[in-house]
Amino acid sequence: MRTILEMQKQLLPDLMEILKKRYTILHQILLSDVIGRRTLAVSLNMTERVLRAETDLLKAQGLIEIENIGMRISDSGRKLLEALEPIVKDIFGLSNLEERIQKAFGLRKVVIVPGDSEASPLAKKELGRAGAKALLGVISSKDVVAVTGGSTIAEVAEQLSPPGNLSLKQCWFVPARGGLGESLEIQANTIASGMAKRLGAGYRLLHVPDLLGKEAYESLVGDPNIHDIVEMIREARIIIHGIGDAMEMARRRKLEDSVVQDLQKEGALAESFGYYFDENGVVVHKMLTLGLHLDDIKSTETVIGIAGGKSKAKAILAVLKFGHEDILVIDEAAAEEIVEEIERSESRRAE
Amino acid sequence: MRTILEMQKQLLPDLMEILKKRYTILHQILLSDVIGRRTLAVSLNMTERVLRAETDLLKAQGLIEIENIGMRISDSGRKLLEALEPIVKDIFGLSNLEERIQKAFGLRKVVIVPGDSEASPLAKKELGRAGAKALLGVISSKDVVAVTGGSTIAEVAEQLSPPGNLSLKQCWFVPARGGLGESLEIQANTIASGMAKRLGAGYRLLHVPDLLGKEAYESLVGDPNIHDIVEMIREARIIIHGIGDAMEMARRRKLEDSVVQDLQKEGALAESFGYYFDENGVVVHKMLTLGLHLDDIKSTETVIGIAGGKSKAKAILAVLKFGHEDILVIDEAAAEEIVEEIERSESRRAE
DNA sequence: TCTCCTTGGTCCTAAAATGTCCCGGGTAAA
DNA sequence: TTTACCCGGGACATTTTAGGACCAAGGAGA
Numbered sequence: 001m002r003t004i005l006e007m008q009k010q011l012l013p014d015l016m017e018i019l020k021k022r023y024t025i026l027h028q029i030l031l032s033d034v035i036g037r038r039t040l041a042v043s044l045n046m047t048e049r050v051l052r053a054e055t056d057l058l059k060a061q062g063l064i065e066i067e068n069i070g071m072r073i074s075d076s077g078r079k080l081l082e083a084l085e086p087i088v089k090d091i092f093g094l095s096n097l098e099e100r101i102q103k104a105f106g107l108r109k110v111v112i113v114p115g116d117s118e119a120s121p122l123a124k125k126e127l128g129r130a131g132a133k134a135l136l137g138v139i140s141s142k143d144v145v146a147v148t149g150g151s152t153i154a155e156v157a158e159q160l161s162p163p164g165n166l167s168l169k170q171c172w173f174v175p176a177r178g179g180l181g182e183s184l185e186i187q188a189n190t191i192a193s194g195m196a197k198r199l200g201a202g203y204r205l206l207h208v209p210d211l212l213g214k215e216a217y218e219s220l221v222g223d224p225n226i227h228d229i230v231e232m233i234r235e236a237r238i239i240i241h242g243i244g245d246a247m248e249m250a251r252r253r254k255l256e257d258s259v260v261q262d263l264q265k266e267g268a269l270a271e272s273f274g275y276y277f278d279e280n281g282v283v284v285h286k287m288l289t290l291g292l293h294l295d296d297i298k299s300t301e302t303v304i305g306i307a308g309g310k311s312k313a314k315a316i317l318a319v320l321k322f323g324h325e326d327i328l329v330i331d332e333a334a335a336e337e338i339v340e341e342i343e344r345s346e347s348r349r350a351e
Numbered sequence: 352m353r354t355i356l357e358m359q360k361q362l363l364p365d366l367m368e369i370l371k372k373r374y375t376i377l378h379q380i381l382l383s384d385v386i387g388r389r390t391l392a393v394s395l396n397m398t399e400r401v402l403r404a405e406t407d408l409l410k411a412q413g414l415i416e417i418e419n420i421g422m423r424i425s426d427s428g429r430k431l432l433e434a435l436e437p438i439v440k441d442i443f444g445l446s447n448l449e450e451r452i453q454k455a456f457g458l459r460k461v462v463i464v465p466g467d468s469e470a471s472p473l474a475k476k477e478l479g480r481a482g483a484k485a486l487l488g489v490i491s492s493k494d495v496v497a498v499t500g501g502s503t504i505a506e507v508a509e510q511l512s513p514p515g516n517l518s519l520k521q522c523w524f525v526p527a528r529g530g531l532g533e534s535l536e537i538q539a540n541t542i543a544s545g546m547a548k549r550l551g552a553g554y555r556l557l558h559v560p561d562l563l564g565k566e567a568y569e570s571l572v573g574d575p576n577i578h579d580i581v582e583m584i585r586e587a588r589i590i591i592h593g594i595g596d597a598m599e600m601a602r603r604r605k606l607e608d609s610v611v612q613d614l615q616k617e618g619a620l621a622e623s624f625g626y627y628f629d630e631n632g633v634v635v636h637k638m639l640t641l642g643l644h645l646d647d648i649k650s651t652e653t654v655i656g657i658a659g660g661k662s663k664a665k666a667i668l669a670v671l672k673f674g675h676e677d678i679l680v681i682d683e684a685a686a687e688e689i690v691e692e693i694e695r696s697e698s699r700r701a702e
Numbered sequence: 703t704c705t706c707c708t709t710g711g712t713c714c715t716a717a718a719a720t721g722t723c724c725c726g727g728g729t730a731a732a
Numbered sequence: 733t734t735t736a737c738c739c740g741g742g743a744c745a746t747t748t749t750a751g752g753a754c755c756a757a758g759g760a761g762a
Contacts, residue, residue: 004355007434010412010427011373012366022362036708049751052710061361068708068759080361087355387739400720403741419728419739 005087016091023088025054026063026073026081031125034070043122097335101320101328104342108302108326109134116333117152117308123331124308128155131306131329135240136163138302138327139171143237146176146292147195148273149188150242152306157194171201174233176241176273177291178208181253204229208290217288226290234296243307244271245315259285270315272305273297279314281321302326313337356441367442374439375465376405377414377424377432382476385421394473448686452671452679455693459653459677460485467684468503468659474682475659479506482657482680486591487514489653489678490522494588497527497643498546499624500539501593503657508545522552525584527592527624528642529559532604555580559641568639577641585647594658595622596666610636621666623656624648630665632672653677664688 008015028044029035041051055071058064063077073081089095094112102110113130115123135156139145147153162168173196175188184190189205196203206229208220220226246268250260266284268276274287275294283294297303303324307316308331316330317338330338360367379395380386392402406422409415414428424432440446445463453461464481466474486507490496498504513519524547526539535541540556547554557580559571571577597619601611617635619627625638626645634645648654654675658667659682667681668689681689 004438007431007438008359008370010414010431011370011377011435013408013412015363015366018366019359019363026362038707047752049753053750057365061364063361066709068710068757070708076361080358083358084362087358388741389738398721400722404719417740419741421739 005091020088020091022054022058023081023084025051026058026077027126028122029064029071030073030078030081031122031129034072036070040071043120092332094332094335097332097339100339100342101335105320105323105325105328107320107328109328111327111329112332112335113308113329114332116310117331118310118312118333124152124155125159127152127306127308127329127331128157128159131156131240131304132159132161134304134306134327134329135160135238138238138304139166139168141167142170144172144174144232144235145192145195145238145240146174146233146236146300147188147192147239148176148241149180149182149186149191150244151186152242152308153188153191153240154186154194156240156306157191157198160195160198162199168199168201171199172196172232173199173201173203174229174236175206175291176233176236176239177287178206178289180274180287180289181255204232206230206233206291214288217290220290230290233291234293236292236296236300238302238304239273239292239297239300240304240306241272243305243312243316243319245269245312246271246276249276253287270318272319277315277318277322279318279321281318281323283322298324300324304329306330308334310334310337313341317341354441356438360442371439371442373405373409374432374435376402377409377428378477379473380415380422381424381429381432382473382480385423387421391422394471443683445683445686448683448690451690451693452686456671456674456676456679458671458679460679462678462680463683463686464659464680465683467661468682469661469663469684475503475506476510478503478657478659478680478682479508479510482507482591482655483510483512485655485657485678485680486511486589489589489655490517490519492518493521495523495525495583495586496543496546496589496591497525497584497587497651498539498543498590499527499592500531500533500537500542501595502537503593503659504591505537505542505545507591507657508542508549511546511549513550519550519552522550523547523583524550524552524554525580525587526557526642527584527587527590528638529557529640531625531638531640532606555583557581557584557641565639568641571641581641584642585644587643587647587651589653589655590624590643590648590651591655591657592624594656594663594667594670596620596663597622597627600627604638621669623670628666628669628673630669630672632669632674634673649675651675655680657681659685661685661688664692668692 025044028040032040037052037055038048041048044051055064055066058077059066063074063080064071065074092114094114098110098112101107111130111134113123113126115126117124117127173192175192177188180188189207193203193205206226209216246263249271250263263276263285267278268284269279270277273292274289275283276285278284304327305316305319305325306329310333313334316334319325320328376395379391383391388403388406389399392399395402406415406417409428410417414425414431415422416425443465445465449461449463452458462481462485464474464477466477468475468478524543526543528539531539540558544554544556557577560567597614600622601614614627614636618629619635620630621628624643625640626634627636629635655678656667656670656676657680661684664685667685670676671679
């Protein structure tokens with residue numbers, strides 16, 4: 001059967017464009033909480049006047065509320081957005097990309113958000129929202145969730161809000177691995193506690209100094225408290241992690257030059273939970289710290305990978321080849337690159 | 352779940368208006384076979400220029416074909432119209448009315464066509480189309496269909512076209528009852544044969560003089576030929592009948608003054624297949640002729656009532672209260688009146 | 703208190719939509 | 733065959749709308 005939209009398109013050729021436009025505006029307002037007309041116009045690349053015409057209409061439809069402080073989304077607007085999401089995805093052509101990637105790597109689910117999270121902070125916010133939604137979709141009442149650091153996962157934490165129908169009081173949030181040399185705000189510990197607080201869940205932290213010598217490492221492993229929490233981490237039912245570019249992560253973590261050179265020699269492309277992967281998804285280096293082992297990751301029930309930006313595409317691909325992701329949340333920019341790469345390798349195989 | 356249509360109504364109220372407009376134009380072209388721009392503009396109450404803009408678009412979309420003889424609908428236009436019908440009904444708000452009436456009288460199906468068939472010949476044509484569609488929806492290969500007279504049912508006959516997937520060669524069309532004093536074109540006999548010819552089915556007629564005396568009646572009943580056809584009529588699986596205003600029918604059939612006065616005294620409101628009903632659906636008078644008895648109607652599998660126009664609302668309501676309709680095909684004007692009446696009686700009951 | 707950002711109002715211009723008329727051509731009735 | 737009519741499409745002036753650019757008043761937050 002032809003979809004309703006397909007039929008309508010025949011009588012209203014520009015239906016899709018308008019739908020997309022209004023959806024985008026409404027969506028932007030949702031993400032911004034409250035926002036003024038001018039600011040919104042700039043961030044949407046529209047002139048103030050045309051935006052105004054649209055917002056007037058949205059207001060007339062009761063989808064947004066306009067006060068002298070700015071515009072905010074109304075309840076019915078929020079509901080409408082939610083209901084409209086799959087449709088708009090279809091129009092944006094993201095459903096296609098999702099299916100493509102999902103099949104290529106045998107994933108359980110792929111979520112692609114519109115835009116480029118590197119270029120637009122709002123796209124990044126949306127990536128966080130999608131990540132939060134994915135997490136809430138799989139979490140249940142007594143889960144242990146291991147989280148990594150990174151700005152993307154931090155954004156996920158920001159966007160988390162407690163689900164209405166489910167108490168998560170008996171959940172635990174833990175960092176996936178100990179100190180990895182990140183700055184405080186985007187450390188795994190910070191994020192784990194942040195998520196737990198937002199969801200009313202418990203959290204336990206793993207305080208491990210960043211640059212750990214062999215001996216210190218051995219002594220920490222022996223500590224009963226540390227041992228306890230590491231045990232908990234290794235039994236996590238859900239892992240939610242970011243994906244980074246290997247070289248950039250090395251730089252950000254101020255790894256020694258010799259290590260960086262080694263990484264480069266080994267062809268390290270991606271980094272995630274302290275492990276470095278080459279283009280085939282093989283681990284070529286690991287940071288010396290406590291927490292999840294590779295084997296734990298392989299046996300974890302749900303691994304959620306979240307990343308965005310065109311430049312992350314290669315890294316995401318590498319981690320996908322590692323082969324233990326279940327749910328992938330990325331942005332349009334990365335998705336397009338990844339699908340291109342899939343197609344290239346397919347045509348190579350066909351030769 | 353909210354339908355995609357409701358969401359669109361919220362976000363694209365203006366486009367829904369346009370959709371309605373274009374649908375109406377396309378629909379009108381369908382009903383008119385070929386029609387010129389000016390004529391169409393008049394019948395749609397639009398100025399020539401705006402209509403032209405629309406038809407240009409419809410042409411660009413390949414939904415109509417414009418030749419120097421006029422405009423006609425294309426195949427894809429025809430298909431689109433068919434597919435779009437429920438959607439437009441929803442936008443017109445007719446779905447609501449349909450459901451309302453269907454539930455109030457426990458009918459199997461209610462079809463409402465837009466417009467007022469008393470005011471616009473095209474609405475009447477559409478009523479005929481809908482009636483024809485309803486008939487084709489229930490008919491199967493060896494049915495006997497009893498039809499009444501009247502201009503509405505005549506229009507149904509006009510709009511019938513053989514279904515592609517079903518041979519009706521073994522169907523029979525018969526008049527529901529003998530001569531009732533209608534003019535030739537809208538007599539049941541004429542219509543039955545017309546329908547049969549259009550569908551490639553058989554027909555048998557019942558020639559009974561209009562004003563039948565008691566004795567003549569008795570002798571006719573005894574005639575074996577007449578008896579045969581009456582038997583067939585009484586076994587009809589489908590009845591398709593119009594509904595008329597009692598007084599108007601009495602006038603049209605030139606009933607004697609005394610009879611008319613009796614009818615008025617009894618509160619006769621509606622007429623159908625030669626029976627007169629009061630506002631509670633009680634039969635207060637019947638014409639003396641052969642054919643279907645009341646008991647036959649009650650036991651018939653599918654009774655299809657078709658009527659239109661604001662002034663018919665009361666009559667339709669009376670026949671509905673009689674309580675043996677299965678499928679009702681009416682126009683918007685009548686439907687609105689009927690629903691109003693339903694609401695009035697509901698609020699009376701609530702007091 | 704002051705500054706910044708908000709909405710809602712206004713004005714003006716360009717552009718699009720619309721009302722109106724006409725022309726050449728083909729159809730169908732006379 | 734002729735004639736009268738209706739057809740689509742072209743043309744054009746006019747109206748309406750959309751869009752761009754500002755501005756004033758007001759409230760929130762620093």
